[in-house]
Amino acid sequence: MSSFSIGVDLGGTNLRVGAFTSKFERIGLSTTPTRVFAGPEAVARDMCDEIVKLMRSCADSRTLQGIGVGSPGPLELPAGRLGAPPNLPGFEGFELKQTLENMLQLPVHVEHDSNAAALAECHSGSGKEHHETSMCMLTLGTGVGAGLVLDGRVWHGMNGMAGEAGHIPVEPRGPRCSCGGRGCLELYASASGIHRMATELASAGNSPAIFSVLDHDASTILALAGLADRGDAQACEVFCQAGRSLGAALAGLVNVLNLPLYVIGGGVANAWHLFAPAMMEELTELSYVYRLTRPNPSTGSSNGTAAGRGTTRVVPALLGSDAGLMGAAMLPYAN
Amino acid sequence: MSSFSIGVDLGGTNLRVGAFTSKFERIGLSTTPTRVFAGPEAVARDMCDEIVKLMRSCADSRTLQGIGVGSPGPLELPAGRLGAPPNLPGFEGFELKQTLENMLQLPVHVEHDSNAAALAECHSGSGKEHHETSMCMLTLGTGVGAGLVLDGRVWHGMNGMAGEAGHIPVEPRGPRCSCGGRGCLELYASASGIHRMATELASAGNSPAIFSVLDHDASTILALAGLADRGDAQACEVFCQAGRSLGAALAGLVNVLNLPLYVIGGGVANAWHLFAPAMMEELTELSYVYRLTRPNPSTGSSNGTAAGRGTTRVVPALLGSDAGLMGAAMLPYAN
Numbered sequence: 001m002s003s004f005s006i007g008v009d010l011g012g013t014n015l016r017v018g019a020f021t022s023k024f025e026r027i028g029l030s031t032t033p034t035r036v037f038a039g040p041e042a043v044a045r046d047m048c049d050e051i052v053k054l055m056r057s058c059a060d061s062r063t064l065q066g067i068g069v070g071s072p073g074p075l076e077l078p079a080g081r082l083g084a085p086p087n088l089p090g091f092e093g094f095e096l097k098q099t100l101e102n103m104l105q106l107p108v109h110v111e112h113d114s115n116a117a118a119l120a121e122c123h124s125g126s127g128k129e130h131h132e133t134s135m136c137m138l139t140l141g142t143g144v145g146a147g148l149v150l151d152g153r154v155w156h157g158m159n160g161m162a163g164e165a166g167h168i169p170v171e172p173r174g175p176r177c178s179c180g181g182r183g184c185l186e187l188y189a190s191a192s193g194i195h196r197m198a199t200e201l202a203s204a205g206n207s208p209a210i211f212s213v214l215d216h217d218a219s220t221i222l223a224l225a226g227l228a229d230r231g232d233a234q235a236c237e238v239f240c241q242a243g244r245s246l247g248a249a250l251a252g253l254v255n256v257l258n259l260p261l262y263v264i265g266g267g268v269a270n271a272w273h274l275f276a277p278a279m280m281e282e283l284t285e286l287s288y289v290y291r292l293t294r295p296n297p298s299t300g301s302s303n304g305t306a307a308g309r310g311t312t313r314v315v316p317a318l319l320g321s322d323a324g325l326m327g328a329a330m331l332p333y334a335n
Numbered sequence: 336m337s338s339f340s341i342g343v344d345l346g347g348t349n350l351r352v353g354a355f356t357s358k359f360e361r362i363g364l365s366t367t368p369t370r371v372f373a374g375p376e377a378v379a380r381d382m383c384d385e386i387v388k389l390m391r392s393c394a395d396s397r398t399l400q401g402i403g404v405g406s407p408g409p410l411e412l413p414a415g416r417l418g419a420p421p422n423l424p425g426f427e428g429f430e431l432k433q434t435l436e437n438m439l440q441l442p443v444h445v446e447h448d449s450n451a452a453a454l455a456e457c458h459s460g461s462g463k464e465h466h467e468t469s470m471c472m473l474t475l476g477t478g479v480g481a482g483l484v485l486d487g488r489v490w491h492g493m494n495g496m497a498g499e500a501g502h503i504p505v506e507p508r509g510p511r512c513s514c515g516g517r518g519c520l521e522l523y524a525s526a527s528g529i530h531r532m533a534t535e536l537a538s539a540g541n542s543p544a545i546f547s548v549l550d551h552d553a554s555t556i557l558a559l560a561g562l563a564d565r566g567d568a569q570a571c572e573v574f575c576q577a578g579r580s581l582g583a584a585l586a587g588l589v590n591v592l593n594l595p596l597y598v599i600g601g602g603v604a605n606a607w608h609l610f611a612p613a614m615m616e617e618l619t620e621l622s623y624v625y626r627l628t629r630p631n632p633s634t635g636s637s638n639g640t641a642a643g644r645g646t647t648r649v650v651p652a653l654l655g656s657d658a659g660l661m662g663a664a665m666l667p668y669a670n
Contacts, residue, residue, distance in 0.1 A: 134493070148591070150485065157593020158469070159645045161624045164590040169583050169621045171507060179623040181586070248504050251516070252587055255499040256483070258492020286504045288514040289496045310494045 004062040006051050007329030008069040009113065010096075012036065012087025015043065017050040019058045020329040022065065024124050026322075028054045040082075040094040048103045066332025068109040070116035070324045071096055073145075077160030080110035087142075109331035114139050114163060115154045116327030117265060117319075118147025123330060125318040126263045135261035136253055137317065138165055138246070140268035144186040144193075148257075153334065166190065170248045188245035189275075191221050191268055197238045198224055207234040225271045236274065243275035247282025254287045254312055265317030272316045283314065339397040341386050342664030343404040344448065345431075347371065347422025350378065352385040354393045355664040357400065359459050361657075363389045375417075375429040383438045401667025403444040405451035405659045406431055408480075412495030415445035422477075444666035449474050449498060450489045451662030452600060452654075453482025458665060460653040461598045470596035471588055472652065473500055473581070475603035479521040479528075483592075488669065501525065505583045523580035524610075526556050526603055532573045533559055542569040560606045571609065578610035582617025589622045589647055600652030607651045618649065 002022055009016040011034060019028035030050040035042055047069075055064060074083030080097025082088070097110040111119075118137035121127060127135050133152040139145040144166030148155040155162050166186035167179050174183020175196075187193045198220070202211035209232050213223035227235035250262055264272070283290050293312040317323060337357055344351040346369060354363035365385045370377055386402060393399075409418030415432025417423070432445040446454075453472035456462060462470050468487040474480040479501030483490040490497050501521035502514050509518020510531075522528045533555070537546035544567050548558035562570035585597055599607070618625050628647040652658060 146591070150490070155485070155592070158595045158647075159593065159628065161627070162591065162593035164593075164624055167590045167623060168587040170504075172505070172583060180626065181621045181623060248507060249587075252503040252584075253591065255502045256481070256497065256588070256591075257490070258494065258497035258499075260493045286516045288502060288516060289499055291515065292496070293494065312493075 001061070001063050003065040004058045005065040005329045005332045006054055006067045007116075007325045007327070007331075008047055008051065008067070009116075009325040009328060010034065010043075010047070010069060010071045010088075011113075012072065012085075015046060015050070016325050017047065017054060018325045018329060019054040020326065021062070022333070024120075024326055024329060026326075028057055030054065034088075036088060036090070040088075040091045040096075041099070044096070044099045044103060048100065051104065066109060066335075067100075067104070067106060068111065068116070068328040068331030069096065069100065070111055070113035070328040073112045073114070075110070075112055075160060077110070077112075077156055080108070109335050111154065111328065111331055112145075112147065112160070112163065113324045113328075114145030115147040115149075115156075116331065117145075117317075117323035118149050118263070118327065119154060119330050119334060120319055120323040120327035121263050121265065121317055122149045122152075122261070124326060125323060126313075126315045127261055130260065130313075132261045134259050135263060136165070136257065136259055137263040137265055138189075138249075139317075140189055140191070140264065140266035142191050144190045145266070165249060165253065168249045168252060170245045185245055185249045189242045189249075189268065194224065194238055194242055194268065195220055197241055198235070201234050201238065207232070210235055210238075221268060221271065225274060228271075228274050239271055239274035240278040242268070243278030243280075244282045246275065247279040247284075248286060250279070250283045250314065251286035251290065254283070254290045258289055258293075258312075260310075260312060262312070262314045263317050264314070265319075265323060269316050276316075280314065336396070336398050338400040339393045340400040340664045340667045341389055341402045342451075342660045342662070342666075343382055343386065343402070344451075344660040344663060345369065345378075345382070345404060345406045345423075346448075347407065347420070350381060350385070351660050352382065352389060353660045353664060354389045355661065356397070357668070359455075359661055359664065361661075363392055365389065369423075371423055371425070375423075375426045375431075376434065378426075379431070379434045379438060383435065386439065401444060401670075402435075402439070402441060403446065403451070403663040403666030404431065404435065405446055405448035405663040408447045408449070410445070410447055410495060412445070412447075412491055415443070444670050446489065446663065446666055447480075447482065447495070447498065448659045448663075449480030450482040450484075450491075451666065452480075452652075452658035453484050453498075453598070453662065454489060454665050454669060455654055455658040455662035456598050456600065456652055457484045457487075457596070459661060460658060461648075461650050462596055465595065465648075467596045469594050470598060471500070471592065471594055472598040472600055473524075473584075474652075475524055475526070475599065475601035477526050479525045480601070500584060500588065503584045503587060505580045520580055520584045524577045524584075524603065529559065529573055529577055529603065530555055532576055533570070536569050536573065542567070545569055545573075556603060556606065560609060563606075563609050574606055574609035575613040577603070578613030578615075579617045581610065582614040582619075583621060585614070585618045585649065586621035586625065589618070589625045593624055593628075593647075595645075595647060597647070597649045598652050599649070600654075600658060604651050611651075615649065
């Protein structure tokens with residue numbers, strides 16, 4: 001009998017639970033609101049209810065490989081204990097893994113959502129074609145998350161804090177970041193960073209067009225991108241600045257890690273055409289390892305190596321918002 | 336019968352060959368000038384002559400585990416083919432591993448010298464006390480080299496170019512680097528970078544004291560350090576700038592990799608007392624992962640963890656100029 005696994009994507013807005021075959025084809029999905037106000041125990045209970053429903057509907061024809069949960073960080077691993085996730089107020093210190101295992105009486109694999117997404121992109125998304133086993137994924141959402149997969153396994157660092165690429169300093173005299181640092185990548189390349197830069201331009205009175213689309217919800221980025229698409233020079237400059245900061249952060253990563261694949265995901269990545277040219281230009285200027293290994297524009301292979309081998313690729317994510325859910329379902333196979 | 340191994344440190348000035356027990360106690364050493372002018376084949380022949388002499392003197396009482404060579408980069412791995420090492424002119428494209436194996440009729444392990452040094456520091460130097468298996472070492476010499484050890488093994492990246500931490504961009508509007516990039520760490524934290532900054536100060540007429548010690552040989556850094564030790568504010572500022580750039584680069588590394596140990600070696604590290612305070616201040620400000628995991632000044636343990644566990648340490652190298660040679664001798668055991 002073939003196997004299946006259950007993946008959970010614990011978001012600040014929605015709780016998504018999916019069942020997947022061993023080839024990671026989705027065979028079941030439930031989406032419910034995350035009842036953050038009801039507290040972590042209630043959310044864990046909701047999670048277990050949906051997990052059990054999906055397990056029952058799949059267990060006739062397949063055997064359960066295991067259950068994986070992708071959670072917002074900070075997250076202490078391997079304990080699976082939450083830190084203080086900004087979009088899950090009241091969850092600080094919650095024993096996510098232990099609580100779920102007690103409720104389900106089954107082992108549960110818990111992972112950072114950005115690491116789960118990286119695992120899925122590596123195995124079934126942008127890493128699939130070249131069978132990559134190492135990659136770095138940057139997820140440009142409200143903040144900038146990151147996941148590092150090295151030789152097929154998530155790199156956690158010594159206490160699960162690896163992958164904080166959103167807090168690589170890219171601008172020594174940049175503004176203060178919520179992390180306490182200064183000039184972090186996240187201040188330029190996240191949705192909130194783009195919003196901040198656009199607000200600064202609008203407040204300086206330089207761009208009535210930008211001022212007219214500024215809002216505090218997620219549609220701001222979409223509206224700003226629309227403005228840039230219609231040729232507004234200052235809206236374009238905001239995305240270029242996001243691209244340059246990504247290029248600088250990637251330059252450091254490429255020079256230090258020499259990975260074959262860097263993937264840009266998250267909602268902001270939908271504006272790829274607006275920020276990628278500046279990102280690639282900055283990366284090319286700042287990283288000589290990239291210049292030595294970039295794809296040859298005509299053949300897709302790097303300088304002096306066989307096609308696809310030894311090439312550094314920087315690409316948009318392929319799996320979209322499903323990456324986190326699918327990656328969570330991969331955890332029982334990866335561990 | 337216990338084993339021994341031979342390590343080779345191929346430098347631009349000296350060729351050092353050492354024999355080591357399996358516990359990496361040195362039991363033999365030869366130092367000869369590197370006859371760069373005679374070409375790579377002659378240098379390989381010299382190397383083999385010294386290796387054979389040491390093998391003969393040790394082989395009575397021990398069995399040979401293998402031979403390891405630490406070489407300046409760029410170096411293509413696993414082929415063991417040299418790129419164009421700046422201090423080995425005329426060696427570009429030289430098949431170092433293949434040539435040595437043909438001459439000796441024995442397998443030879445070739446590695447970047449900075450990676451060999453990192454391996455030695457991890458196993459027998461600053462990583463020994465806490466039995467670290469992962470660390471990053473920055474070697475501040477003429478340039479800034481780096482070696483990354485992850486789970487006990489050197490991380491090479493996809494084609495041996497990993498560890499170019501000297502070319503992490505730390506200053507977006509910084510000067511051009513010889514790598515083609517801009518504002519690289521190496522421009523601030525290497526001997527040549529410190530020389531450059533001091534020259535700029537002296538040329539601007541701001542520091543007759545600095546001008547008087549400027550020279551083009553290695554003693555400049557020593558003389559500058561002496562000036563700083565005697566309280567010269569501008570000489571101090573040069574080392575502070577080196578420290579701040581190291582702190583910024585380390586902040587990115589700590590946030591992305593979450594390793595337990597970062598080691599600063601190379602000749603410039605002798606001025607630790609002059610640059611480390613600014614380095615630690617910048618690292619603390621820019622890396623929240625560091626702030627969460629730094630040693631507690633009173634107990635030496637990190638916040639909320641058992642002593643030595645889960646702590647990020649940034650320390651000077653312990654092994655000095657022997658690290659590269661010892662690390663080369665470790666390669667036959669590590670591979």
